[in-house]
Amino acid sequence: MYLAGMAAIVVTMFLALARAAIGPTVFDRILAVNMFGTKTVLLIAVAGFLTGRPEWLDLAIVYTLVNFTGTLAVLRFARFGNLARDDRKADR
Amino acid sequence: MNGALDIATAVLLIAGGLFCIVGGIGLHRFSEFYQRTHAASVTDTAGAGLMLLGLMLQGGLSMVTLKLVLVLAFLLFSSPAIAHALVKAAHGHGLALELEIEDEPGRDGDAAG
Amino acid sequence: MRLGVFALLAAVWLALSGPYTLYGWLIFAFGVVSVAFVWRLYLALERAAGGGFEFFRASAWLRLPRFLVAFAVKVAAANLHVTKLILSPRIELHPRLRRVPASQKTSFGQVLYANFITLTPGTITLDLRDDELLVYALDAESEADVMDGSMDRDVLRIEGASD
Numbered sequence: 001m002y003l004a005g006m007a008a009i010v011v012t013m014f015l016a017l018a019r020a021a022i023g024p025t026v027f028d029r030i031l032a033v034n035m036f037g038t039k040t041v042l043l044i045a046v047a048g049f050l051t052g053r054p055e056w057l058d059l060a061i062v063y064t065l066v067n068f069t070g071t072l073a074v075l076r077f078a079r080f081g082n083l084a085r086d087d088r089k090a091d092r
Numbered sequence: 093m094n095g096a097l098d099i100a101t102a103v104l105l106i107a108g109g110l111f112c113i114v115g116g117i118g119l120h121r122f123s124e125f126y127q128r129t130h131a132a133s134v135t136d137t138a139g140a141g142l143m144l145l146g147l148m149l150q151g152g153l154s155m156v157t158l159k160l161v162l163v164l165a166f167l168l169f170s171s172p173a174i175a176h177a178l179v180k181a182a183h184g185h186g187l188a189l190e191l192e193i194e195d196e197p198g199r200d201g202d203a204a205g
Numbered sequence: 206m207r208l209g210v211f212a213l214l215a216a217v218w219l220a221l222s223g224p225y226t227l228y229g230w231l232i233f234a235f236g237v238v239s240v241a242f243v244w245r246l247y248l249a250l251e252r253a254a255g256g257g258f259e260f261f262r263a264s265a266w267l268r269l270p271r272f273l274v275a276f277a278v279k280v281a282a283a284n285l286h287v288t289k290l291i292l293s294p295r296i297e298l299h300p301r302l303r304r305v306p307a308s309q310k311t312s313f314g315q316v317l318y319a320n321f322i323t324l325t326p327g328t329i330t331l332d333l334r335d336d337e338l339l340v341y342a343l344d345a346e347s348e349a350d351v352m353d354g355s356m357d358r359d360v361l362r363i364e365g366a367s368d
Contacts, residue, residue: 001102005143008109015116027182028125034174035132042143049147057159064163068170072177079181118291127298130287130343133326138284158220172323179329193301
Protein backbone atom coordinates (compact mmCIF):
# COMPACT_ATOMS: atom_id res chain seq x y z
CA MET A 1 0.00 0.00 0.00
CA TYR A 2 2.89 2.35 0.70
CA LEU A 3 4.18 1.66 -2.79
CA ALA A 4 0.80 2.53 -4.34
CA GLY A 5 0.76 5.82 -2.43
CA MET A 6 4.30 6.60 -3.49
CA ALA A 7 3.49 5.81 -7.11
CA ALA A 8 0.57 8.27 -7.01
CA ILE A 9 2.82 10.92 -5.47
CA VAL A 10 5.50 10.41 -8.13
CA VAL A 11 2.90 10.69 -10.92
CA THR A 12 1.71 13.96 -9.39
CA MET A 13 5.29 15.19 -9.15
CA PHE A 14 5.78 14.55 -12.86
CA LEU A 15 2.56 16.40 -13.68
CA ALA A 16 3.72 19.34 -11.56
CA LEU A 17 7.15 19.25 -13.17
CA ALA A 18 5.56 19.33 -16.62
CA ARG A 19 3.55 22.39 -15.64
CA ALA A 20 6.70 24.02 -14.30
CA ALA A 21 8.40 23.39 -17.65
CA ILE A 22 5.49 24.54 -19.81
CA GLY A 23 4.84 27.56 -17.83
CA PRO A 24 3.39 30.13 -19.52
CA THR A 25 3.82 32.66 -16.70
CA VAL A 26 6.41 32.73 -13.94
CA PHE A 27 3.61 32.35 -11.38
CA ASP A 28 2.55 29.03 -12.91
CA ARG A 29 6.09 27.81 -12.50
CA ILE A 30 6.32 28.90 -8.88
CA LEU A 31 2.96 27.28 -8.14
CA ALA A 32 4.08 24.03 -9.73
CA VAL A 33 7.42 24.03 -7.92
CA ASN A 34 5.70 24.65 -4.60
CA MET A 35 3.36 21.74 -5.30
CA PHE A 36 6.39 19.62 -6.16
CA GLY A 37 7.87 20.51 -2.79
CA THR A 38 4.69 19.55 -0.93
CA LYS A 39 4.68 16.20 -2.70
CA THR A 40 8.34 15.70 -1.73
CA VAL A 41 7.35 16.09 1.91
CA LEU A 42 4.66 13.43 1.51
CA LEU A 43 7.07 11.17 -0.38
CA ILE A 44 9.64 11.37 2.42
CA ALA A 45 6.98 10.61 5.03
CA VAL A 46 5.59 7.58 3.18
CA ALA A 47 9.06 6.31 2.28
CA GLY A 48 10.00 6.50 5.96
CA PHE A 49 7.13 4.16 6.81
CA LEU A 50 7.93 1.88 3.87
CA THR A 51 11.50 1.34 5.04
CA GLY A 52 10.49 1.16 8.69
CA ARG A 53 12.38 4.32 9.59
CA PRO A 54 9.81 6.91 10.74
CA GLU A 55 12.67 9.13 11.91
CA TRP A 56 12.66 10.48 8.37
CA LEU A 57 9.67 12.52 9.46
CA ASP A 58 12.13 15.03 10.91
CA LEU A 59 13.42 15.57 7.38
CA ALA A 60 9.83 15.99 6.18
CA ILE A 61 9.18 18.71 8.78
CA VAL A 62 12.35 20.59 7.85
CA TYR A 63 11.52 20.23 4.16
CA THR A 64 8.06 21.72 4.76
CA LEU A 65 9.56 24.82 6.33
CA VAL A 66 12.34 25.15 3.73
CA ASN A 67 9.77 24.77 0.95
CA PHE A 68 7.62 27.52 2.45
CA THR A 69 10.49 29.96 2.93
CA GLY A 70 12.01 29.08 -0.43
CA THR A 71 8.79 29.64 -2.34
CA LEU A 72 8.26 33.01 -0.68
CA ALA A 73 11.85 34.00 -1.43
CA VAL A 74 11.56 33.03 -5.10
CA LEU A 75 8.22 34.82 -5.34
CA ARG A 76 9.70 37.94 -3.86
CA PHE A 77 12.68 37.71 -6.17
CA ALA A 78 10.41 37.29 -9.18
CA ARG A 79 8.48 40.37 -8.18
CA PHE A 80 11.18 42.75 -7.06
CA GLY A 81 14.31 41.26 -8.60
CA ASN A 82 15.86 41.62 -5.17
CA LEU A 83 15.71 39.76 -1.88
CA ALA A 84 16.95 42.46 0.44
CA ARG A 85 15.38 45.75 -0.63
CA ASP A 86 12.93 47.36 1.76
CA ASP A 87 9.84 47.66 -0.40
CA ARG A 88 7.52 49.08 2.24
CA LYS A 89 8.02 52.56 0.83
CA ALA A 90 7.28 51.36 -2.68
CA ASP A 91 4.05 49.76 -1.55
CA ARG A 92 2.51 52.61 0.37
CA MET B 93 -7.68 -5.62 14.55
CA ASN B 94 -4.34 -5.02 12.97
CA GLY B 95 -5.68 -6.15 9.63
CA ALA B 96 -8.55 -3.67 9.80
CA LEU B 97 -6.09 -0.89 10.63
CA ASP B 98 -3.91 -1.84 7.67
CA ILE B 99 -6.91 -1.80 5.37
CA ALA B 100 -7.97 1.63 6.63
CA THR B 101 -4.45 2.93 6.05
CA ALA B 102 -4.38 1.50 2.55
CA VAL B 103 -7.75 3.08 1.71
CA LEU B 104 -6.69 6.48 3.05
CA LEU B 105 -3.31 6.36 1.28
CA ILE B 106 -4.87 5.44 -2.04
CA ALA B 107 -7.66 8.01 -1.71
CA GLY B 108 -5.05 10.66 -0.89
CA GLY B 109 -2.98 9.56 -3.87
CA LEU B 110 -5.99 9.82 -6.15
CA PHE B 111 -6.71 13.35 -4.91
CA CYS B 112 -3.05 14.22 -5.56
CA ILE B 113 -3.29 12.96 -9.13
CA VAL B 114 -6.60 14.80 -9.63
CA GLY B 115 -4.88 18.00 -8.55
CA GLY B 116 -2.04 17.28 -10.95
CA ILE B 117 -4.50 16.73 -13.78
CA GLY B 118 -6.29 19.94 -12.87
CA LEU B 119 -2.98 21.73 -13.10
CA HIS B 120 -3.02 20.84 -16.80
CA ARG B 121 -6.71 20.95 -17.66
CA PHE B 122 -7.47 24.40 -16.23
CA SER B 123 -6.66 27.11 -18.71
CA GLU B 124 -5.64 30.01 -16.52
CA PHE B 125 -3.17 30.59 -13.71
CA TYR B 126 -5.78 31.65 -11.15
CA GLN B 127 -7.83 28.53 -11.80
CA ARG B 128 -4.77 26.32 -11.45
CA THR B 129 -4.17 27.56 -7.92
CA HIS B 130 -7.45 25.86 -6.97
CA ALA B 131 -6.23 22.57 -8.42
CA ALA B 132 -3.02 22.87 -6.40
CA SER B 133 -5.12 23.52 -3.33
CA VAL B 134 -6.85 20.15 -3.81
CA THR B 135 -3.54 18.28 -3.53
CA ASP B 136 -2.47 20.39 -0.57
CA THR B 137 -5.59 19.74 1.51
CA ALA B 138 -7.27 16.48 0.52
CA GLY B 139 -4.20 14.72 -0.85
CA ALA B 140 -1.76 15.56 1.93
CA GLY B 141 -4.42 15.37 4.65
CA LEU B 142 -5.70 11.91 3.76
CA MET B 143 -2.21 10.45 3.27
CA LEU B 144 -0.92 11.80 6.56
CA LEU B 145 -4.09 10.58 8.28
CA GLY B 146 -3.43 7.11 6.90
CA LEU B 147 0.14 7.18 8.20
CA MET B 148 -1.13 8.39 11.60
CA LEU B 149 -3.21 5.20 11.89
CA GLN B 150 0.02 3.21 11.50
CA GLY B 151 1.87 5.38 13.98
CA GLY B 152 -0.63 4.79 16.77
CA LEU B 153 -0.29 6.84 19.94
CA SER B 154 3.38 7.75 19.71
CA MET B 155 5.92 10.44 18.88
CA VAL B 156 5.61 9.44 15.24
CA THR B 157 1.95 10.48 15.18
CA LEU B 158 2.80 13.72 16.94
CA LYS B 159 5.33 14.49 14.23
CA LEU B 160 2.81 13.66 11.52
CA VAL B 161 0.38 16.09 13.17
CA LEU B 162 3.14 18.72 13.11
CA VAL B 163 3.81 18.11 9.40
CA LEU B 164 0.09 18.45 8.67
CA ALA B 165 -0.17 21.61 10.79
CA PHE B 166 2.79 23.23 9.05
CA LEU B 167 1.36 22.32 5.64
CA LEU B 168 -2.05 23.73 6.57
CA PHE B 169 -0.46 26.97 7.78
CA SER B 170 1.92 27.44 4.87
CA SER B 171 -0.22 26.46 1.88
CA PRO B 172 -2.84 29.24 2.20
CA ALA B 173 -0.08 31.77 2.84
CA ILE B 174 1.71 30.68 -0.35
CA ALA B 175 -1.52 30.58 -2.37
CA HIS B 176 -2.52 34.04 -1.22
CA ALA B 177 0.96 35.46 -1.85
CA LEU B 178 1.06 33.96 -5.34
CA VAL B 179 -2.39 35.15 -6.36
CA LYS B 180 -1.89 38.60 -4.92
CA ALA B 181 1.51 38.94 -6.60
CA ALA B 182 0.07 37.82 -9.94
CA HIS B 183 -2.89 40.19 -9.60
CA GLY B 184 -0.66 43.06 -8.55
CA HIS B 185 1.61 42.26 -11.47
CA GLY B 186 -1.35 42.75 -13.79
CA LEU B 187 -1.86 39.16 -14.93
CA ALA B 188 -5.28 39.19 -16.59
CA LEU B 189 -8.13 37.73 -14.56
CA GLU B 190 -11.02 36.18 -16.48
CA LEU B 191 -14.28 37.02 -14.71
CA GLU B 192 -18.00 36.63 -15.21
CA ILE B 193 -19.09 38.52 -12.12
CA GLU B 194 -17.15 41.19 -10.34
CA ASP B 195 -18.07 43.35 -7.38
CA GLU B 196 -16.87 46.91 -7.78
CA PRO B 197 -13.45 47.33 -6.14
CA GLY B 198 -13.06 49.00 -2.73
CA ARG B 199 -12.52 52.70 -2.32
CA ASP B 200 -8.80 52.68 -2.99
CA GLY B 201 -9.48 50.87 -6.19
CA ASP B 202 -6.66 48.95 -7.86
CA ALA B 203 -5.29 45.92 -6.07
CA ALA B 204 -1.77 46.72 -7.24
CA GLY B 205 -0.53 46.59 -3.64
CA MET C 206 -0.95 34.30 27.23
CA ARG C 207 2.69 35.08 26.47
CA LEU C 208 3.69 32.31 28.81
CA GLY C 209 1.24 30.13 26.89
CA VAL C 210 3.22 30.83 23.72
CA PHE C 211 6.40 29.92 25.58
CA ALA C 212 4.85 26.66 26.75
CA LEU C 213 3.69 25.88 23.21
CA LEU C 214 7.17 26.49 21.79
CA ALA C 215 8.73 24.33 24.49
CA ALA C 216 6.22 21.57 23.73
CA VAL C 217 7.04 21.71 20.02
CA TRP C 218 10.76 21.54 20.79
CA LEU C 219 10.19 18.55 23.04
CA ALA C 220 8.07 16.85 20.37
CA LEU C 221 10.75 17.37 17.73
CA SER C 222 13.78 16.35 19.75
CA GLY C 223 12.28 13.60 21.90
CA PRO C 224 11.92 13.39 25.70
CA TYR C 225 15.21 11.50 26.15
CA THR C 226 17.14 14.65 25.25
CA LEU C 227 16.06 16.08 28.61
CA TYR C 228 18.82 14.00 30.22
CA GLY C 229 21.71 15.45 28.28
CA TRP C 230 22.47 18.91 29.67
CA LEU C 231 24.05 20.25 26.46
CA ILE C 232 21.07 19.45 24.23
CA PHE C 233 18.75 20.70 26.94
CA ALA C 234 20.65 24.00 27.07
CA PHE C 235 20.39 24.29 23.27
CA GLY C 236 16.67 23.72 23.59
CA VAL C 237 16.23 26.41 26.22
CA VAL C 238 18.24 28.89 24.17
CA SER C 239 16.35 28.21 20.93
CA VAL C 240 12.93 28.36 22.61
CA ALA C 241 13.88 31.61 24.33
CA PHE C 242 15.12 33.03 21.01
CA VAL C 243 11.92 32.18 19.13
CA TRP C 244 9.86 33.51 22.02
CA ARG C 245 11.80 36.78 21.81
CA LEU C 246 10.97 36.92 18.07
CA TYR C 247 7.32 36.33 18.89
CA LEU C 248 7.30 39.19 21.40
CA ALA C 249 8.82 41.54 18.81
CA LEU C 250 6.21 40.40 16.28
CA GLU C 251 3.41 40.99 18.74
CA ARG C 252 4.67 44.50 19.37
CA ALA C 253 4.92 45.19 15.63
CA ALA C 254 1.37 43.92 15.08
CA GLY C 255 0.00 46.00 17.93
CA GLY C 256 -0.78 42.98 20.08
CA GLY C 257 -3.70 40.66 19.70
CA PHE C 258 -2.87 36.98 19.26
CA GLU C 259 -5.46 36.33 21.95
CA PHE C 260 -5.57 32.67 21.22
CA PHE C 261 -3.83 30.87 24.00
CA ARG C 262 -6.60 30.65 26.53
CA ALA C 263 -8.18 27.50 27.83
CA SER C 264 -11.64 28.35 26.49
CA ALA C 265 -10.30 28.73 22.94
CA TRP C 266 -8.56 25.38 23.10
CA LEU C 267 -11.76 23.77 24.36
CA ARG C 268 -13.65 24.96 21.32
CA LEU C 269 -10.89 23.90 18.94
CA PRO C 270 -12.10 20.31 18.32
CA ARG C 271 -15.51 21.48 17.17
CA PHE C 272 -13.92 24.05 14.89
CA LEU C 273 -11.60 21.44 13.42
CA VAL C 274 -14.51 19.13 12.67
CA ALA C 275 -16.46 21.93 10.94
CA PHE C 276 -13.28 22.84 9.06
CA ALA C 277 -12.66 19.27 7.90
CA VAL C 278 -16.27 18.88 6.71
CA LYS C 279 -16.19 22.13 4.71
CA VAL C 280 -12.82 21.36 3.14
CA ALA C 281 -13.87 17.81 2.24
CA ALA C 282 -17.07 19.01 0.56
CA ALA C 283 -15.18 21.68 -1.38
CA ASN C 284 -12.57 19.11 -2.43
CA LEU C 285 -15.22 16.80 -3.84
CA HIS C 286 -16.77 19.70 -5.75
CA VAL C 287 -13.48 20.84 -7.30
CA THR C 288 -12.56 17.22 -8.10
CA LYS C 289 -15.85 16.93 -9.98
CA LEU C 290 -15.01 20.12 -11.87
CA ILE C 291 -11.55 18.87 -12.81
CA LEU C 292 -12.73 15.46 -13.99
CA SER C 293 -15.84 16.61 -15.87
CA PRO C 294 -15.40 15.97 -19.60
CA ARG C 295 -15.98 19.61 -20.51
CA ILE C 296 -14.51 22.09 -18.09
CA GLU C 297 -17.06 24.77 -17.40
CA LEU C 298 -16.07 27.49 -15.00
CA HIS C 299 -17.76 30.72 -14.00
CA PRO C 300 -14.99 32.58 -12.19
CA ARG C 301 -16.01 35.54 -10.07
CA LEU C 302 -14.53 38.10 -7.72
CA ARG C 303 -16.65 39.03 -4.72
CA ARG C 304 -16.32 41.24 -1.69
CA VAL C 305 -17.15 39.42 1.53
CA PRO C 306 -17.50 41.08 4.93
CA ALA C 307 -15.24 39.68 7.66
CA SER C 308 -17.12 40.32 10.88
CA GLN C 309 -14.36 39.17 13.25
CA LYS C 310 -13.23 41.76 15.77
CA THR C 311 -9.54 40.95 15.99
CA SER C 312 -7.13 40.96 13.07
CA PHE C 313 -6.10 37.47 14.11
CA GLY C 314 -9.65 36.27 13.60
CA GLN C 315 -9.86 37.94 10.20
CA VAL C 316 -6.62 36.35 9.06
CA LEU C 317 -7.88 32.99 10.30
CA TYR C 318 -11.05 33.48 8.27
CA ALA C 319 -9.07 34.49 5.18
CA ASN C 320 -6.85 31.43 5.52
CA PHE C 321 -9.92 29.23 6.00
CA ILE C 322 -11.34 30.54 2.71
CA THR C 323 -8.03 30.13 0.89
CA LEU C 324 -7.56 26.61 2.16
CA THR C 325 -10.99 25.59 0.86
CA PRO C 326 -10.47 24.56 -2.76
CA GLY C 327 -12.53 26.67 -5.14
CA THR C 328 -12.12 29.93 -3.27
CA ILE C 329 -9.06 32.11 -2.69
CA THR C 330 -8.69 35.34 -0.74
CA LEU C 331 -7.07 37.97 -2.90
CA ASP C 332 -7.01 40.82 -0.42
CA LEU C 333 -8.05 41.88 3.05
CA ARG C 334 -8.76 45.50 3.80
CA ASP C 335 -11.29 47.54 5.78
CA ASP C 336 -12.90 44.42 7.31
CA GLU C 337 -13.64 43.11 3.85
CA LEU C 338 -12.21 40.20 1.94
CA LEU C 339 -11.77 40.09 -1.81
CA VAL C 340 -12.59 36.49 -2.69
CA TYR C 341 -11.96 34.81 -6.04
CA ALA C 342 -14.23 31.80 -6.59
CA LEU C 343 -14.33 29.19 -9.36
CA ASP C 344 -18.11 29.00 -9.80
CA ALA C 345 -21.46 29.68 -8.16
CA GLU C 346 -21.36 26.64 -5.89
CA SER C 347 -17.89 27.42 -4.53
CA GLU C 348 -18.97 31.00 -4.04
CA ALA C 349 -22.09 29.95 -2.13
CA ASP C 350 -19.87 28.20 0.45
CA VAL C 351 -18.45 31.57 1.39
CA MET C 352 -21.43 33.85 0.76
CA ASP C 353 -23.80 31.98 3.10
CA GLY C 354 -21.60 33.07 5.98
CA SER C 355 -21.34 29.69 7.72
CA MET C 356 -17.54 29.77 7.67
CA ASP C 357 -17.67 33.28 9.07
CA ARG C 358 -19.76 32.01 11.96
CA ASP C 359 -17.38 29.11 12.59
CA VAL C 360 -14.45 31.48 12.95
CA LEU C 361 -16.55 33.90 15.02
CA ARG C 362 -17.41 31.13 17.43
CA ILE C 363 -13.81 30.20 18.13
CA GLU C 364 -12.77 33.84 18.20
CA GLY C 365 -15.51 34.63 20.71
CA ALA C 366 -13.73 32.33 23.13
CA SER C 367 -11.07 34.97 23.63
CA ASP C 368 -13.46 37.59 25.02
